[in-house]
Amino acid sequence: MNNKTDLLEKYLQMILEANNRVNLTRIDSIEQARILHLEDSLVTLPEMKSAPEGLYGDLGTGGGFPGVPLAITTGRETILVDSVKKKMAIVESILDQMNLSSQIKTYAGRIEELSLEKKGNFSVLTARALTQLPSLIELAAPLLKKGGQLICYKANVSEEEMKAALDIDELVGMKQTSQRELTLSDGVTHREIIVFTKTGKPKLKLPRRIGLAQHSPLKPRS
Numbered sequence: 143m144n145n146k147t148d149l150l151e152k153y154l155q156m157i158l159e160a161n162n163r164v165n166l167t168r169i170d171s172i173e174q175a176r177i178l179h180l181e182d183s184l185v186t187l188p189e190m191k192s193a194p195e196g197l198y199g200d201l202g203t204g205g206g207f208p209g210v211p212l213a214i215t216t217g218r219e220t221i222l223v224d225s226v227k228k229k230m231a232i233v234e235s236i237l238d239q240m241n242l243s244s245q246i247k248t249y250a251g252r253i254e255e256l257s258l259e260k261k262g263n264f265s266v267l268t269a270r271a272l273t274q275l276p277s278l279i280e281l282a283a284p285l286l287k288k289g290g291q292l293i294c295y296k297a298n299v300s301e302e303e304m305k306a307a308l309d310i311d312e313l314v315g316m317k318q319t320s321q322r323e324l325t326l327s328d329g330v331t332h333r334e335i336i337v338f339t340k341t342g343k344p345k346l347k348l349p350r351r352i353g354l355a356q357h358s359p360l361k362p363r364s
């Protein structure tokens with residue numbers, strides 16, 4: 143099995159099958175999964191293609207989305223990150239069975255821990271349904287090399303959320319470089335794709351203590 147379309151379909155089937163045993167995703171029909179997992183994951187192919195070459199990471203990957211579809215389609219060396227060990231064990235075993243585990247690795251741990259081990263190693267990161275933009279850019283900054291990009295999948299971004307991110311982007315060494323909106327083929331699922339690029343060194347020591355990025359987001363220095 144090496145056709146990419148077959149691999150993508152096979153991965154969906156295996157995830158849905160595993161979902162009967164462990165809760166990996168709320169989506170449980172293959173028809174829904176084709177849109178909300180596959181089509182949605184792949185909407186950022188243009189952003190992925192224009193990101194610098196090199197290591198790709200999916201932050202808070204859950205059942206492997208958008209990480210696995212993007213890894214299969216782009217062929218990039220990939221690390222999927224999630225702190226829930228049970229989820230990562232299942233995703234890893236599926237990737238193993240599909241002979242994908244030399245290209246796509248899993249890391250069962252916190253993003254903050256990975257950034258101590260792999261500081262500045264990543265060229266591109268994605269995050270879907272993980273956390274608010276200010277927390278995302280703080281978590282991503284220490285993992286990215288200069289020029290590396292964080293691609294955020296959002297359903298809706300309020301003005302406050304965007305402003306809070308733009309208030310601290312310089313502090314963490316990131317800058318917003320693009321934003322676009324789209325609707326998936328179901329005609330109802332709205333997406334905003336927002337890209338931040340690492341522009342320089344953070345002005346504070348990152349990562350902060352585990353949990354702080356999400357529980358106590360950075361505020362601008364006055």
Ligand code: SAH
Nearest residue numbers: 202203204207224225226251252253270271
């Ligand atoms: N990206 C997937 C899953 C979203 S749920 C999808 O869109 O389907 C968010 C996931 O992020 C959860 O599985 C949770 O365990 C993980 N997560 C949240 N904060 C994290 C952190 N700091 N480090 C690692 N994983 C985290």
